[in-house]
Amino acid sequence: MRKIVIVVSAVLLMISCKPEAPKDYVTLAGTITNPNSDSLIVAQRTILKTIKVSEDGTFSDTLKVKEGNYVLFDGKEQTTVYLKNGYDLDLTVNTAEFDETITYTGNGAEENNYIAAVALLQASVLSDDSLFKLEKPNFDEKIEALNSKFKNILAEAKIADTAFVAGQEKQIDGLTKYIASTYEEKQYLITVLGKGNASPKFTDYENFKGGTTSLDDLKGKYVYVDVWATWCGPCKREIPYLKEVEKAYHGKNIEFVSISIDQAKDHEAWKTMVAEEELGGIQLFADNDWKSNFVQEYQIKGIPRFLLIDPDGNIVSSDAPRPSSEDLIALFDELKI
Incomplete structure (x- = not known):
């Protein structure tokens, strides 16, 4: 009888120690201060999910996704969120300063806090007209520094997902190339298409x-x-x-x-x-x-x-x-x- 008890106990112990299967869905919850709408929309090309927001600004829902970037839209403001099945994300945001206050905790927080920080910096860089008025050598130096700054933010985020990190490094290089091409376009507008220059012509x-x-x-x-x-x-x-x-x-x-x-x-x-x-x-x-x-x-x-x-x-x-x-x-x- 004692042997049977021991065997049963061992089986129960094995069952209890067996790791849980990873979730095949995302849990997305949080609190919005000053909500702009009674719902949040998660979209990628088309609307994937509409999540109800309570009167107190809280929300919680689950959704199955294909790993990647999604748009989270609250009626007036929007942000990019990186979703992957298994994530358990909790976000807080005050819509009075949407981009500046959005913060994530939980599984997947490192990736999304990084994305939020980079988006804020990116918006600041692209709206800085003085950057595009620099002489070419100074602009090139500034762009190289920006590329390093973005990559340092990524390194400091200490993200374990190596595939995500590799993808973000490519995006950083793509962003700096885009800024460089924008510089060339603006220089063309200032020089070739500047006020007082002869206009290109259309004929017949x-x-x-x-x-x-x-x-x-x-x-x-x-x-x-x-x-x-x-x-x-x-x-x-x-x-x-x-x-x-x-x-x-x-x-x-x-x-x-x-x-x-x-x-x-x-x-x-x-x-x-x-x-x-x-x-x-x-x-x-x-x-x-x-x-x-x-x-x-x-x-x-x-x-x-x-x-x-x-x-x-x-x-x-x-x-x-x-x-x-x-x-x-x-x-x-x-x-x-």
């Missing part, structure tokens, strides 16, 4: 009203150029404001030119929209959509983009205010248009 663009139009045809007047496309939502939202500005400055020393960079296959869509929306000004169709020399030389990588050229064909602004901005009228007033 199809005119909706017939024939073709070139920039040289408009010399003697200011030219306000809207680079747009029929598929571009933000472009279309500027149309009513552009119409108002065109009406206010009708007959004055300025031409309003809209250049569509739609693809050739959307040529008819362009003609239809111009007609149906009764678009004014000079409506032109670019010769080679995004690959147009004019678009390339102006370094246009996002639309809508507005340009202002003076009566002599020189640049006033290679990134002029939008029609919806009060700054545009202030600029026109300054130029006494």
Whole structure:
């Protein structure tokens, strides 16, 4: 009988000592001070989970994920969170200073506190205009120092997940390369596309009203150029404001030119929209959509983009205010248009 008891005890001991299987889900909980919404959204391309936030700002839920970065959105603010099945994360944040106060504890905290710290530093770097005004040798020195600073933050985080660390090191190198390319673009804007320099030209663009139009045809007047496309939502939202500005400055020393960079296959869509929306000004169709020399030389990588050229064909602004901005009228007033 005693042998049976011993055997049973040994079996129970083995069972009790058997390690628990790792969780195949994430636990995400925490407290939000001054919540902006009654729910949190976890998303990656599409919404993965909506988590209810109680009146006291607390929340807790579980979700299964594919390891990687996700967006955590509280209705107004958002942050990047790194999720991996098995994590048990608890976060606290005060939305009055969202990025500055977000803090994680629990399994996965090291990775996410690192991401929060880097995001704060990254935002500070990218918003520092003085960085992009440095001479090239000084800029290169600054970038090298920033790369080291980011990597030191990663090392000091003492993260055990080697795959995560390797991935972050690649992202740091990618970030500094992006900052370097941004510097080159800004230098191009300051030098080649600086105020007073000769504007790049477009030649023989199809005119909706017939024939073709070139920039040289408009010399003697200011030219306000809207680079747009029929598929571009933000472009279309500027149309009513552009119409108002065109009406206010009708007959004055300025031409309003809209250049569509739609693809050739959307040529008819362009003609239809111009007609149906009764678009004014000079409506032109670019010769080679995004690959147009004019678009390339102006370094246009996002639309809508507005340009202002003076009566002599020189640049006033290679990134002029939008029609919806009060700054545009202030600029026109300054130029006494």
